[in-house]
Amino acid sequence: MTLLTFLDHASVFVFALTGALVASRAQLDIVGFVFIASLTAVGGGTIRDVILNRDTVFWVANPTYIGVAAAAALGVFFTAHLLESRYRAILWLDACALAVAVPAGVAVALTMGQPRAIVVIMGITTGCFGGLMRDVVCNEVPLVLKQGELYVTCALAGAGAALVALAFGLATPLALLICAAATFALRAGSLAFGWRLGVYKAYPPRQ
Amino acid sequence: MTLLTFLDHASVFVFALTGALVASRAQLDIVGFVFIASLTAVGGGTIRDVILNRDTVFWVANPTYIGVAAAAALGVFFTAHLLESRYRAILWLDACALAVAVPAGVAVALTMGQPRAIVVIMGITTGCFGGLMRDVVCNEVPLVLKQGELYVTCALAGAGAALVALAFGLATPLALLICAAATFALRAGSLAFGWRLGVYKAYPPRQ
Amino acid sequence: MTLLTFLDHASVFVFALTGALVASRAQLDIVGFVFIASLTAVGGGTIRDVILNRDTVFWVANPTYIGVAAAAALGVFFTAHLLESRYRAILWLDACALAVAVPAGVAVALTMGQPRAIVVIMGITTGCFGGLMRDVVCNEVPLVLKQGELYVTCALAGAGAALVALAFGLATPLALLICAAATFALRAGSLAFGWRLGVYKAYPPRQ
Numbered sequence: 102m103t104l105l106t107f108l109d110h111a112s113v114f115v116f117a118l119t120g121a122l123v124a125s126r127a128q129l130d131i132v133g134f135v136f137i138a139s140l141t142a143v144g145g146g147t148i149r150d151v152i153l154n155r156d157t158v159f160w161v162a163n164p165t166y167i168g169v170a171a172a173a174a175l176g177v178f179f180t181a182h183l184l185e186s187r188y189r190a191i192l193w194l195d196a197c198a199l200a201v202a203v204p205a206g207v208a209v210a211l212t213m214g215q216p217r218a219i220v221v222i223m224g225i226t227t228g229c230f231g232g233l234m235r236d237v238v239c240n241e242v243p244l245v246l247k248q249g250e251l252y253v254t255c256a257l258a259g260a261g262a263a264l265v266a267l268a269f270g271l272a273t274p275l276a277l278l279i280c281a282a283a284t285f286a287l288r289a290g291s292l293a294f295g296w297r298l299g300v301y302k303a304y305p306p307r308q
Numbered sequence: 309m310t311l312l313t314f315l316d317h318a319s320v321f322v323f324a325l326t327g328a329l330v331a332s333r334a335q336l337d338i339v340g341f342v343f344i345a346s347l348t349a350v351g352g353g354t355i356r357d358v359i360l361n362r363d364t365v366f367w368v369a370n371p372t373y374i375g376v377a378a379a380a381a382l383g384v385f386f387t388a389h390l391l392e393s394r395y396r397a398i399l400w401l402d403a404c405a406l407a408v409a410v411p412a413g414v415a416v417a418l419t420m421g422q423p424r425a426i427v428v429i430m431g432i433t434t435g436c437f438g439g440l441m442r443d444v445v446c447n448e449v450p451l452v453l454k455q456g457e458l459y460v461t462c463a464l465a466g467a468g469a470a471l472v473a474l475a476f477g478l479a480t481p482l483a484l485l486i487c488a489a490a491t492f493a494l495r496a497g498s499l500a501f502g503w504r505l506g507v508y509k510a511y512p513p514r515q
Numbered sequence: 516m517t518l519l520t521f522l523d524h525a526s527v528f529v530f531a532l533t534g535a536l537v538a539s540r541a542q543l544d545i546v547g548f549v550f551i552a553s554l555t556a557v558g559g560g561t562i563r564d565v566i567l568n569r570d571t572v573f574w575v576a577n578p579t580y581i582g583v584a585a586a587a588a589l590g591v592f593f594t595a596h597l598l599e600s601r602y603r604a605i606l607w608l609d610a611c612a613l614a615v616a617v618p619a620g621v622a623v624a625l626t627m628g629q630p631r632a633i634v635v636i637m638g639i640t641t642g643c644f645g646g647l648m649r650d651v652v653c654n655e656v657p658l659v660l661k662q663g664e665l666y667v668t669c670a671l672a673g674a675g676a677a678l679v680a681l682a683f684g685l686a687t688p689l690a691l692l693i694c695a696a697a698t699f700a701l702r703a704g705s706l707a708f709g710w711r712l713g714v715y716k717a718y719p720p721r722q
Binding site: 151152153154215216218219222225229233237243245246248249251253254257297298299300301302303306 | 538539540541542543544545546547548550561565570571572575578581582592595596601651652653
């Protein structure tokens with residue numbers, strides 16, 4: 102298993118956990134859990150592959166990804182009642198998933214020899230769009246849009262860190278590791294310590 | 309006209325009827341009816357074709373599909389006031405559309421020689437995503453997410469039934485017919501008799 | 516710079532302004548502004564390129580489009596407080612963006628030798644889907660769905676006007692200019708003077 106395959110599997114598994122937890126908040130049945138978990142798990146990577154016009158979307162080439170997502174959904178269906186707060190679990194698992202999905206997107210774009218701007222955008226796309234689709238379909242406030250939290254910023258910083266590491270001559274696997282660490286550190290800091298950028302304020306907001 | 313072309317046309321026509329009825333609930337004008345009807349009618353098949361990387365999306369290869377959707381929308385615009393309950397009409401027409409769209413998706417994936425897991429997923433995708441886009445855009449509760457109703461389950465069961473029929477050596481057209489019948493029977497049973505799977509329950513739901 | 520490149524850049528820039536203004540209503544931070552602006556700016560053209568199966572999506576071939584969108588977002592972040600009504604600015608800028616995006620979509624489809632129905636649909640797709648994604652993600656009422664306003668109709672009329680102009684033997688650049696003028700005139704008339712088509716009415720609407 103290559104590093105890229107590992108990152109893709111890990112991101113599918115952890116995003117599927119978040120999708121299943123959101124399905125539990127919407128009180129769906131077991132097939133609904135698998136559906137939302139799969140949508141969340143492969144959504145970002147599918148958009149990445151379609152936009153980059155890869156010959157085959159990653160989970161069509163290798164359908165075990167869907168099996169991984171389904172297994173995660175079943176696990177959540179039978180154990181979610183043990184969690185004290187499903188919402189906090191979603192937040193932190195989503196942070197982990199973001200931290201593996203961003204380097205997965207970066208790695209695919211690097212492998213295809215894309216220019217640096219596209220590498221960064223594919224990191225952000227792979228990281229953010231699965232969760233965005235989950236939240237739009239299930240009518241939750243998209244994490245991407247939560248005021249006073251860093252989200253897209255973490256993906257942007259992680260992808261940027263990978264490019265800086267590569268520019269300093271580090272090997273790709275190390276650069277991807279730095280990408281994951283930077284993404285997670287920033288997101289975790291935002292969740293735990295309230296790190297944020299200044300938001301646009303005007304009153305009334307919806308003027 | 310091949311069986312596949314027939315299934316695609318039928319699914320486009322019936323999904324367009326549901327899209328136009330949802331447009332009537334949003335009180336759109338006649339062009340809005342055609343727009344939402346077309347989005348609903350070709351949405352699922354378009355995602356299927358893009359993910360499978362078919363050379364040409366089905367309605368780009370043959371734009372008469374859009375004409376079919378537009379005709380359905382015009383028909384609804386001038387006759388919907390005759391319906392006693394547009395909401396019940398949407399539910400039942402959507403069940404019919406699901407029952408033709410799932411075998412259409414299965415048939416395309418079979419023709420392309422995809423593995424069984426992808427055949428099932430393409431049946432579900434073709435069946436569920438047109439209606440999902442209709443409901444998200446028009447701000448209705450997605451049928452996919454209605455508590456205590458079978459929806460994705462029906463698509464899954466129908467696609468699975470087609471694979472079982474093929475494994476028993478039945479001809480493809482017969483397997484597709486069984487797929488349509490199984491999908492419709494399960495959805496109709498859920499609508500009429502309340503058939504359902506156990507849903508995930510925890511209080512408060514959005515904890 | 517060809518006319519097509521100019522139209523694509525102009526539509527990206529103006530749609531990005533509207534995306535950033537919607538981000539300001541959602542009180543996002545500066546990275547959120549760039550994210551929503553980029554999504555709005557390239558969304559419609561990306562769907563067009565994916566559906567037409569172009570070799571490379573326009574902004575992947577030329578990432579400066581994303582730079583244009585980011586520049587527009589930064590400009591809005593620092594100047595939006597000068598606007599008296601951000602909502603009116605969104606409406607009118609969106610009308611301008613629609614009026615350049617529709618001819619951009621028409622031009623791409625013409626260049627690929629698509630049949631007339633697909634040319635019209637690609638004009639509508641390029642014009643309408645970026646704003647639709649912006650509004651769905653940011654939980655605004657989609658402009659496409661606003662009762663008693665012309666929106667998709669303007670895109671349809673503009674694309675139709677281009678085809679009529681070409682049928683009369685006018686050169687393509689002139690036909691695209693007519694397309695832009697017709698789209699804008701109709702949308703502006705609807706915003707300023709309340710031009711509309713009859714909407715579907717039934718009580719209660721959501722029956």
